[in-house]
Amino acid sequence: MNYFAYGSNMDPKRLANRGLVWTKDEVAVLDGYEMRCNVLCDRIAQQYPGCGTANITIKAGGKVEGILYTLPDGELEKLDVFEGHPTNHTREVISVQRADGTVIKAVTYMAHPEKIHDDLRPHPDYLAHILTGARGRLSPRYVAMLEAIQPLVLEE
DSSP states (O other): OEEEEOSGGGSHHHHHHTTOOOSEEEEEEEEEEEEEEEEOOHHHHTTSTTBOEEEEEEEEEEEEEEEEEEOOTTHHHHHHHHHTTTTTEEEEEEEEEETTSOEEEEEEEEEOGGGBOTTOBOOHHHHHHHHHHHTTTSOHHHHHHHHTOOOOOOOO
């Protein structure tokens, strides 16, 4: 099973801490979409109002860079728990392009429309996971775009 991560799951330590295993990971690109931190996650929103998690939405000319993981059987079901499937997200089959130019089918998660709110910002720790997974792997231009994301300002 191929899984395309575009948010905090790009950080391999985050996946490992969640108990997932994979046999391969590589950079891949999803054309025709954009990544935004606009998902209202019920369990996080209670503690951090205004906090959003990553999502992808269709956008003509858009590109989302991420990590393509090859998962053994049963691992995607483990990930469902953390992604809030089917309550917050649905599983979607998409086509991503590998660095060698080949196109491959993969599963990713997309938020239900009612969970999308454009006035949200990622928690600083969540954004740190995204950046850890991106730096040194994704293109400098894409990493710069991620670094420009403004995190949620936490009250002391």
